[in-house]
Amino acid sequence: MNILIVDDQRAVADSIADSLNWKELNIDGVYTAYSAMEARLLMLNFDIDILLTDIEMPEEDGVSLFRWMRENYPEIVGLFLTSHADFSYAKEAVQLGAFDYILQPARYEDVEAVLKKAVEEVGKKVRISKLEKASEIIAAQRDSLMELFLLKAHEGNSSEATAIYQKMKDTFFSSFDTPAFRPVIIQILKFDRHNNNWNDGLLSMVFRNVLEEILEEKNAKVIICKDELNTYNLFAVTQAETITEDIWCSAVERFTEFINKRMDFKIAVYPKKHEALEYGPSSIAELRRRKELNATGQPGVFWQVAPEDFGIVDNVERIRKAEDYIRANITNGITRTAVADYVHLNEDYFTREFKKYTGYTYKDYETMVRMETAKTTLMKTKLPVSIVASKVGYDNFSHFSRAFKKYTGMSPQDFRKENE
Secondary structure (H helix, E strand, O other): OEEEEEOOOHHHHHHHHHHOOOOOOOOOEEEEEOOHHHHHHHHHHOOOOEEEEEOOOOOOOHHHHHHHHHHHOOOOEEEEEEOHHHHHHHHHHHHOOOOEEEEOOOOHHHHHHHHHHHHHHHHHHHHHHHHHHHHHHHHHHHHHHHHHHHHHHHHOOHHHHHHHHHHHHHHHOOOOOOEEEEEEEEEEEEEOOOOOOOOHHHHHHHHHHHHHHHOHHHOOEEEEEEEEOOEEEEEEEEEOOOOOHHHHHHHHHHHHHHHHHHOOEEEEEEEOOOOEOOOOHHHHHHHHHHHHHOOOOOOEEOOOOOHHHHOOOOHHHHHHHHHHHHHHOHHHOOOHHHHHHHOOOOHHHHHHHHHHHHOOOHHHHHHHHHHHHHHHHHHHOOOOHHHHHHHOOOOOHHHHHHHHHHHHOOOHHHHHHHOO
16 A cells, blocks of 8 residues: 655655654555645556645645546545645545545644544455456356357257356345346447447446446346347346336336437337246347337337237237236136137147246146235235135135145134234
8 A cells, every 4th residue: 555745845744754654554655745746747657545745835736636636546545734724725625525634733643543544445445446346247247147048048058048047046146035037128229429439348337337226226136248239138137026017117218218318329128027037038039029120210118019010929928918817807716718818829828838938837826826815915904714715716715715724834814813
């Protein structure tokens, strides 16, 4: 760690340099300068961690030097030497972001006490810098793993793709009990200037930072990787069920509006509305079809393909619609036939696709929705158990009780008592 002492009075600068216990302060290099110009030259040529400068100096004062340092070396911790006569300067310096100031004349012990705090501040900045660099490395690793996963999935190498996907989840999303994924395709339509300074790394950083800042309260992690020319695959990862559909839609709209208004290029965004507990390549395939249908290159957010216009709805979307329909109509005695008709699929084909995309048979999924709805109702209301049974589609109370006990391991009455 190095310190630069600046004072137009040579005796003062040399006295401080020669008299303090630098070893105990963990300071290795001590540099002195007798003018602001000399101080600048030293900062340009040596790694300086702490600047201790007088304020009132001829030609250029310490406040001006400090401003220059802040613009060019913001990581340096700045301290000021001042006297009663120029206290107003000290006040201005602190307002500019100086770490502290030392009122002269000062005992060497007092100077060391202030410098000790400055050394701790430098250490803190170093640790933060290392964490930031580590975060950048982790983000790059996440991105490269996702890119590799997509490549393997596109090649049809399902075993390798699954292994890579699992490694990504275990390594980077272990902080989430149940990570949920929301895929997005971002298409850069045109740059406002012919000669632009954007590259893939810079664009990825902007997209990640903007969306993570919008979703900061939800602790979202964003993975992003280049797909093809001017197209990026982005994945927002959160704890399952922490982001509602309304919050997600608002976040994507804000993200798109920010980019299109503030950057010198325009984008079209193709997002999924629903979160998925397991990511499948078919999700990106459906988003790519949306992108292809935007043949005129219109900017904005494209949430879904309109079936009446294009006759295309991905099966994942059909199954998500089926899930929504089941949850919304669980009290109405719905049947598998009715749900298959609702999403315009043959019943047998619907059954296979439903298991493929949800991991549940239709019957098991319907039972799960009924039981989870019943559990919530038992915990949050005082309704009689018989009414709860009817609300989740059971006409026979005994049948409901047996099904509930099989699902939870206890009777509805015992479940309510345990969760009161």
